[in-house]
Structures are given as structure tokens and as C-alpha cells.
Amino acid sequence: MKRIFAVTLSLIALIVGLVLGIVGFGRKEVGEIAWGFLVPGYMFFAMTAAGAALVTLAPSLFGYEGRDGELRSLRKLALWFAAGTLIPSWFLILLDLSNPGGFIYIFSGFNPDSRIAWMAALYLTTFVVLIAELIYAIVKESKEAEGVPKKAMGAIILTMIGTVVELMLVSNLSQVFGVIQTFPAWHGSYMVAIFISTSLVLGAAGMGLFGSLVMKGREKERRFITSYYGKMLIAASLALAFLLFWAFLSAYFDPMAWISFKKMLDGSYSIAFWSAAFIGLVISPILAGIALSRKSAASLMASSALSLIFGLTLLYLLIIVPQTTFFEVIPGVVRESTYAIGTAEILIALGGAFIWGALIALGFILLPLLPEERARKLFIFK
């Protein structure tokens, strides 16, 4: 009964999400810049998804799966979290298009020069691999007794493929912007590194939050999650902090890129930037440190939530701010634009969030994602 209620609730959320998206789609307007909030929005989901899979699964390639295989037991959870997070990402980007149905032309008229065309391909591939990994894990484990799942060669191979495509996904995403010479602040070699480390921060934070939530009442798992994702979060945040510093430093010597970066440091976007940097790169790692030392899941959840907010804000600034400065065809003339998130974008993003929540919940309700759960119906369902 409780389960039916939960499923119904999730389906309602899913429908609400779709409706919000469709309503938002109908209200889209032209702004002064081409790529508005939905672009960082979709990047947020995509990078969280890739990051969650990377931080949880990639260590197994190097033989680390937790002292008692704890990490292995989080595999299904992470795979579903990643797959379920990719979907709102498409939702946002498709609704950002004026002709979403036409996305199939990306495949029919595939332009190998286009990073966006590759993004489409990589999304599909990543999703397929994630689902394959998940199904493999569920199906394989269904033959095992309850408890921590066993190691499996097939899982390692799939994880290898998955890790590569996820890294490709994030790297290529950075190059959607990195190849564009119009905005010098994007056209930098640091984009790949920043995107990958941001993705790791988001993935660790997403799993830290989601994992802690679903493992409520399971002290052992929670302690592992707190310790593992807490460490990941600290490491990835510090790496990102350094890379951001490096990006700003490089930009300082590039007068054109510097105009955009300077807007974040002391211009119109500085409040957003410094607040985000403070909570994401100072407060969040400190909270994660507290979580580690006190084994406090609550601390980790707070840290994770702050890092997610930070990641979204950082992506927003990295995508939006450079677009507000255009270096004119007459040297020395700079054209400034302004941007504010529109109603349509808020509706679509909100729709994406509903869908996200609904999908993650549905998966959790219907799929055997917890370590001891096994498929009972139709090969993969609980």
C-alpha cells in the first residue's frame, strides 16, 4: 500500500515535471545572450551524473572497493543515481532547443566537427553503458544470496567502458565551450580540468547526499558513505579550488578573457561568485572534514548540499558571464549584454528537478538498489 502510494506520488511528480517543462517551453523568449540558465542547468545534471558514477565506480578499476566491499555495495545505487540524473539533463537541453523533436537530425546529419553532435552521442552511450552496468549488476546479483555483492569480471569491463565514456562526456562538454573563440574566457585549455573536477565535486556531493538519505538507519553504510564521499568531496573541492585559481591566473594574462573573469571577481557577478566560492570551497570542505572526524552524516549532507549549490552556481557563472562580453569587430569596442533568468527557464528547470526527484525515487522503490535487495520480478524489479 505504502509502495503504491510512493509510486503514485512519484508518477505525479514526473507528470508535474513534464507539464512544467511543456508550459515553460511554450513561454520561451529571446534574451540578450544565446545560452541561458538551461545550459548550466543541464550541465549540472550531466556532470553530477558522470561524477557520481566516476567517484563510485572508477576506484574499482584500481582495486579499491572498500574494506568490506562497501563501495561495491553502493554500485547499483550510484548507477541508478547517475542514469536517473542524466534524464533531467536531456529534458533541460531538449526543451532549450526550439525544435526538440528535431534532435534526431543530430544523428541523421551528424557533423563530426560539432561538439554538440558528439555530446548527443556521448549522452546516449553513457546512458546505455550505465543501464547496462546496472542491469548486469542486478541480474548477476539476483543469483547471489543477500549481502554484499560479489566481485564480477563483467562489472569491471563495463566499468572500464563507463569510466572512459563518462570522462569523454565531461571533457567533450567542456569543449562545447572551449572551441568557441567568440568568448575568450571559454577559449581556454583549463576548461577540461575544471569541468572534470567540478564533475567529481558534484558527483561526490550528489552521492553523499543521496546515499546518506537512502541509507538512513543503516549506521555501517552511512559511516562508509560519510567517510568515502567526505574524503572525495574534500579532495575534489581542493583540486577545483586550485584549478579555478589557475584559470583566473591564466586569464589575468589574457586581457580579453580577464574582462569576463574580472566581472566575477569584482564586477556585477562578484557577489554570486564569492558567495559560491566561499560555501563550496571553504564551508563545504570544512563541513566534510567535520563529518569525517565526527562521523556525522548530517555534516556530510550539509556539505554535499552546499557543494551542489556551489557547483550549479559555478557552472552558471562560467557559462553566462563570458557571454555578456562580446569583443566587437572594431578592435577596442566591447559590447556588453545583460542576462536574467526568465520564467520559461525557471519552469523548465523546475520541471527537470521534479523529474529528477521522481525518477530517483521510482528507481529506489522499484529496483533492487540496496546491497541486500535482489530482483524478484521481470529480472530486474524488486
Place this chain on the structure above:
Amino acid sequence: MMVRYGFLYDESRCISCYACIVACSSNNYPELMEDPNPNIFWGTMATNIRIVIKEQGRPEQILLSCQHCERPPCVEVCPTGASHVDRSNGFVEIDYDKCIGCKACITACPYNARWIHPIKLKPMKCIGDACKARIAKGEMPFCVEVCPAEARVFGDLDDPNSEINKRIASAKTVKIKEYLGTEPKFYVVRG
């Protein structure tokens, strides 16, 4: 017949009357004539020509439109191949049936030569349909036809006797942001 059309804009002759801009707008985008905000992206009219003014130093102005690059960044980033170079005439064109409206071309254009249609939400650019119809009849595109200052020339760059090649041969022309490797076909005589 294969031709390779190019444009020349003579900054030294332009007197900023904007006839080209207005004619481009009413002829290529009649549906937006009464729209109070037809081109928010550029903050101007529904037109393929953008006004670029330098107010400092010695003031300068370029009326800029699509450069019809030989190696256009907009075509490079287009995921569906909707933006393409039509090799029969040299124009950078958009196949709107294939265009999904991802706006990558808009961000990729280092000239900011594309704008967004407020109803279709798709990128717009030179050359407009009305001008193409004129060219097909052997007439000049509107911006060239209406210019009172002889500041605009249009023609086949492969034809050594074309008016545009004569002007290129006789005046000191530059191509804008050529260092980006875009190989523009829009020549500018600096004023």
C-alpha cells in the same frame, strides 16, 4: 552555374543613413515589422545588419552582416549540418528544416552576425529570402540596391571582371577578424 558571392562594405563612403538596415528588415522579415522587440538578442530591428560604433578615439562605424566565411565557425559547431556553406553560391546558409535551435552557431560566430527570431526562436542571418529571390533574378540584394553612398558592393569573387573584384583591386580592403582563420568573404574598406 557556380559562383562565389562576396560583399564589400566601404566604411569610407558610408554615411550611416541605415537604409540598408531598414530595407533588409522590411523585406526579409515583414512578419516582424510591428513587433515591439523584434531582435532582443542584438537589441535592434529584425535585420541582418548590425551597427557597430566606436565612440572613443577617432569614432568609427561598421555596418556588419554575415561574413559568409569560407571556413565558418557556425557551420563547424552545427550539430545537424543545418548551417552549411552552399558551394553553388558561396553563401553560408541555414536549412531550417534541420535546424534544432541549439544556438551553438550564434555563440560560435565571432562576428555576432546571427540573431534570434523571436517567434521561430531560430537563428537568422544574411542572406534573407527576399534578397535571395532578387539575386536569383540577377538583381542586387536590398542593402546594396538601396545604398545611396555607393558604400556597398556585391558580386562574384570568382569573376575577375565583377564590380566587387574591381573595388577590391582599387581600394585598400581588410577582412574582419581574419586572424581567426575564418576566411571571410566580406571586404571592408576602412574609413
Place this chain on the structure above:
Amino acid sequence: MGDIILKNEQEKIKLTRRDFLKTAAFTALALSIPSGGLKLLESLTESEALSEQAPTSAQPLPAYIATSCGMCGGSCGIKVGILNNKPVAAVPIEGHPQPGLCGRAAMLPWLYDNALRLKKPMKRVGNRGEGSFQEIPWDQALNEIASKLKEIVSKYGYKSIAITYHDCWSSYIPLFTYLFGTPNGIPHVSTCHLAGSAARSQVLGIAGPNLVDPDYENASYLLLIGRSLSTGIMGQVQRARSNSKLRIVVVDPRMPEISFGNAEWIPIIPGTDPAFVLSLINVIIEEGLYDANFLKKYTNAPFLIKQDGKPLTEADVKQGGSSTTYMVYDSSSSSIVPYTSASQPDLNYQGNVTLADGSTASVKTAFLLLKDRASQYSPSNASKITGVDEDTIRRIAREFALYRGVADDTWYAAKNGNEYDAVKGILILNALVGNIDAMGGLVFQESAGIPSIITLVTSGGKTYAKTIYGASMPQEMFADSTQKRVDQLKYKLTLGTFDAVLDAILKDDPYPIRALFVIGTTPILRDMNASKVIEAYKKLDLVVFINVLYQDDADYADYILPDTTFLERDEIFATKWTPHAVVQMTRKVIEPPEDSDPREAVWAMFEIARRAFPERAYALGWKDEYADYSKFESQFVPSVIDAILNSVSSKWNVSKDRIKQELETNGFYLLKRKSYYSRPYKSPVGTPSGRVEIYPLAALASGLDPLPSYSPPAYTLPSAPNEFYLVNSKSPTTSLTATILEPSKFLEDRKVWMNPKDASRLGISDGDAIEIESIDLPGAKVIAEVRVTNRVREGVLYTRAQAGGRRAKKLVAMRHFSTNGVNPEFLAKVSLHPIIGYGATNCSVRIRKL
């Protein structure tokens, strides 16, 4: 390309794209596509893309008709493209002597069925200024206006009716004055070309700004002082730009648009043009760079002038001599002889002459007087006045003389109140280098000989006012019409000073005016001190506003009558801005929009007259059947055109049909190409001496100083750090019509320009709002945004005229952008030249950052 990832073609699913989209949300769809199936999708979508392709020939092309543009008063030759019963495009007429096209003309597709268009007659329902109107039938409007007019005339007489106008219908205005029995048909010129026209008629014997112009296509050096060239007639621009050897120098406090291209800009302190010109004259004379031969033979430079300033005439030296035979010193005979018989007139003679009455007079040549005058404006002195450095003045003077330059005689120049002296100096400058009516010089227009619509003829001892289409009004009916106008009673040389009408309305000075027709013009954006205009509107008994669009002045009208646009009527006239003799046409290219019922102002005026003063209307050829507008269009209008064609045909000895045919196909007919070196070489110019008068005797006769001099502008000069000159001009997209059409929102610059140095001094940045208060009209304040730009001189603010600061209620609601910016007429005080009657639309202001 797709092959890179789409390797396998395993499944074949029959799906159309529509089914495909219908059956699956895209998320689910993406899920369901195995990579092998993508190849299939590729073929699927590609075939569909092909079938969706529209045939390329589908784009319909407009049909073009040759006519004339009426978006401003320029009347350039354009072809209007009609498609689906709408004017959709305008292109220039190739080969036309005055071809279009500018931003204004390109906006004509917006004009035709614009929401601001006056479609039906309207009657005021609220107070004046409230802008509340109700539509009424034509009959009611005409009857009510007529009865009101009758009432006014019975109280105050015919001359209490005034008509003000601009270019539109200007050829019919004389007819209207006879129709209503008033002399007061008063144009816009006091804030436009009046100063220049006064100077031109005195120096060159010809008034109108278009009757003499630089020969742009053959000139080698064009000096533009108080003229930007880019503002108006594009045919002139085209001629100048097609002349690759032409160097252009613009002297202006703000950089005109033409200086974006090849045209040197010399920023000058506003209102100091006369000093600059006099300094050029000084350098040219001192350095001997003038054309002595031309001065001697074709100008009055060698005329001997007495100490009282009057010329020495034959009557002075010989009993019974002619008082119009001017004397010169002939160096070949070493004697003082009539100018017509001197073989070597001396330019530099000064001495004493024994007069007929035995007294002695000391005389000096006009040239020496000019030289003396100019010597007060040495480059170092002039530099202090004008802010242009000495070297630049010297360089421009030398270049001008060496290139045998031509200085433009100006047009829309009433800015500082001293333009009369500036233009006089400019004309003298052209004469100094001998560049009058020479190829590449300042040339006289060949007259097309279009007859006036109404003229006075005497037959059998009686005078009649006779129209070209054959009607005539007896003298007893037009006694008032031939009296002096209110403005001419005050300003001896004026061609139109509307402020005099305001005084007649407000103060009954010199007599009351109680009814005003405002035809195709907008005094609130035209005349200095717009508040005074509004005050006058409020006092009038009858205000009739006739126009195409709703303009600011409409708010104060009792009746608004919708006029036809230039797209909806036929007119024939001489091409204005060309040196050649050309006749051209405005043609009805389309019927007015379906929901509208505009009528030509000519029809409305006649119909009002027919109801108020029927005998006057009938005397001028009006018939009852013309009340039917279609009869007016099919009979009256063709009769006028026919009469003009007949006259042109007989004058030029060309068949009427041929002219007609060419007008229909090309929009113009070239009657005579410019023949150079005609006036003053072969025939006299219209001055008292028949020569170009560098010392204009007509000025002397009117009590004016014949020589140019510099006096400061008519407004208080700015002195405090936050005080500025406020100068104004139009742009190539400015006209009263164009600035309230939709494109103007994006094309017209309604910001107030400020130099970066001033801006940084006052802590003002681009886009800041400032309050601008007139120094001479305390309390007159406006708010505007600042554009910080090097296109304006330090100490000077610049605004567009007739573009911003619109206040009509309807414009506030429908064209809010037009309310931005400044209408400089609200800030400029009325200061009129006492004899010529022209004003100054520039002013000085105090600013405050908001």
C-alpha cells in the same frame, strides 16, 4: 559522416516522424533507440527533410512603380514595390537626377497602414492638450470647421486665418491663401533655411536653398560649414560619394555621420562659424590666393564704396548720372568709370573722388573693405573665438583656395542666430576663389519653369488671381490676401517667421489671428520655445491639424483631418535638389488602407471653403461635384497636372505625351542638363548690380551691414562647469514622420551626446540620466540619457532635433520610445533676427546628474 557512430543497421522499424513523436516523449524515445537503429532514423529523417523543402521559386517579388519619396520634404526619386496590395519595398531610381534612398524612405512600408495613421476625421472631445478625440464623418468635420471659420471671419476678418506648413502641399499654399482671403500662409523657414536664403538672395540674387548648390560630382574640395550633407538628400550624397577625387571637410561642433567615412571633421565652438569663415577669407586675401580676375569681372569687389557705406554711383559723380551705375577705378585709364565700361577695374583702389556737387568723398573698393573686415579675424584671433587652432584655419584656407574649393551654401541652418553672417561669408568665400557656376563650384540650378499654381495677372485694367488650371478670382475678392503677412510686418526680409503668428494669437499683435491650419508640419517640434506654441494653441478659436500621422500638435487641435500619404496621390513638380532642369512626379501607387478614408489636404481646404465662402471656392475653379472625392481625384487633380504639363511642354518644346510617358516609366523627365558658366558670366544674377555681390547692396538697402562679421550667438553663453551649449541636428533617419515609426526606436539616437572629457570631469558615465535646464528659459527642464562619445566637442551637448522628447498622449501610449530624449525647442528661447526674422534653435543649458 554519420557512419562514425552508426555502424550497424540491424532493425528496421517503420515509423513516420510524427508517429514517432506522438508515441514517445523524447526522454523515453532516447532510451528506446538502440544505436543500431539510428542509421534507420537517419534515412527516415533525411527523406522527410527533402520532402519538406519548399520550392525556392516560391518567394514572390514585388512590382515596382517609379514615384517620389515623401518621407521627408526632399522628394527623391524612388521606386515603390507593391506586393499583395501593400507597399513593401523602396529602391532608388537608377539614373534619376535626385535618386533616393535613405533610412527614412526605406521605412515607407511602415507608414502605409501604421497604427498611428490618421484614418478618419476626428473632433476634440476633451480640453485642448488632453488628446481625446472622436471620429466623425467628413461632412460633419467640414461643416463644423466652415461654420466656425465664418464666425471668426465675421468677427476678425479674413486675415485672422493663418496657415502654417512645411514642404508638404507648399506649392498649393498660395492657392489656399486666396481661397481663405488671408495673406497668412507662413512656412517653417525661420528655424530652417531663412538666414541662408537672405544671404543668398543678397549675394547671389537667388533665395531658395535648392536653387544654388555645390556641384558635388565635379567638385574637388567641399567645405561643409553648418551643413552635414548626410542629414538630407541622398542624391547629393550619392553625387559626392561617386566623386572619388572629392575631399570633404566638415566644420561642426558634433561629428556628422558623413565623417564616419571620408570627411575630415573640424570640431568648432557652436555659433562661431562666421569668425571661422572670416578667418578663411582673411588668409585667402592676405596670401593672395583669391581669383582676382573673377572678382574684377563678375563681382562687385572693385565697386567704390563711400565712407557712409554706400556705393559710389554715376549719379554721385555726374549730374543726371544713373544711381544704379556703380563706379570702379579703372587702372588702365587711371580713372573712375562705370563698372560696365572698365577694362581693368582695380580691386585695391582707395582715394578721394570729387563728387558732382563739388564735395570730395573718400572711397575704397568693396574688396578693401572686405579685406579690412577680415583682418579683424586673423587666424590667431579667430582661433580664440572658434576653438579651431590657427594652423588648421590656415591649412583649410590654403587647401580651399588651392583646390578651388566649394563651400556649401547651407540649408537647415537656423541654429545660433548669426547664420546670416556665416552664410554670407560662405558665399563670399566661393566668390573669392572664383568658383561660382563653374564646374565643381557653387552652381545655379537650371529652372524647369514649373508655373506657380496661382499668379496675379492684369487685363483690361483689372487684376485677377489666375490659377494655372484656368480659374480666376477678381481683385475685390482677394484684397486681404495680397496684404503683408503678420511676420512681414515685423521682419522686413522674412520669408516666414511663425513666431509672429504666435504673437498675433497671444497679443493680437499686429492684429488678431484666431484660426490656424497646421498642414503637414508640427510647430511644437519646429519652432523655438515650444511652450509658447502650446500657449498659443490654447488661445485659438479654431485649430485644424491636417497630417498623415498623429503628431504632437494634434493634441491641441479641434479637428484632425487625415491627409493622403505620398503613396496615395498624384503630384507633379520640379526636381528640387539637382543642378539640372527636371520635372518629376509623385504617383498614386496604391489605394489608402481599407479601413481609412484620408483625403488630400487640397480637397479638404477647398471643401471647407466651399461651405464657408462658396463664392471664393467657385472663383478658384471648385465645382460642387468635386465634393465626391473620386471626382476630385479623376478631374481636378489631372487638370492641375495637365496644366503644368502643358506649360512645361510649351516652354521646352517637347511633346506632352513624351514627358508623360517618361514620368510614368522613369518617374522623371530631364528637360535640360546643367550648363556651366552661365550666371554671372553670360547673364546677370538677380542682385542690384547683376553681379555676385561680395558687398551686397541689397543688405545695405535693408539696413544691414553688407559685410559679414561675427557676433556671439543669440543665447547666453555657458560659463559654469556644469553649463553647456546644446546643439541639435537631424540624422539620416530623422523626419517628423520617420521618428514615430517603429524602426525609429532602434535607429534614432535619442541620447544626449557628451564628450568623454566633460563626462569624466562631471563623473558622468555612458547611460546616466541627466536633467537639462535651459539657461535662458528658467524652469524649462528635460531629462535625458547621456551617450559619452568623442563625436561631440568638449563643452557641447548634442541632441537630435525632431526625434525625441515627444509628448503627445497617443505617442506616450503607442510609441513610448519617442518620448525619450530631448525636443530642443522646449529649451530654446525665441530670439529672432530683427530684420530677417530667423531664429536660433541651439541654446545653452545647465545640467545635473540624476
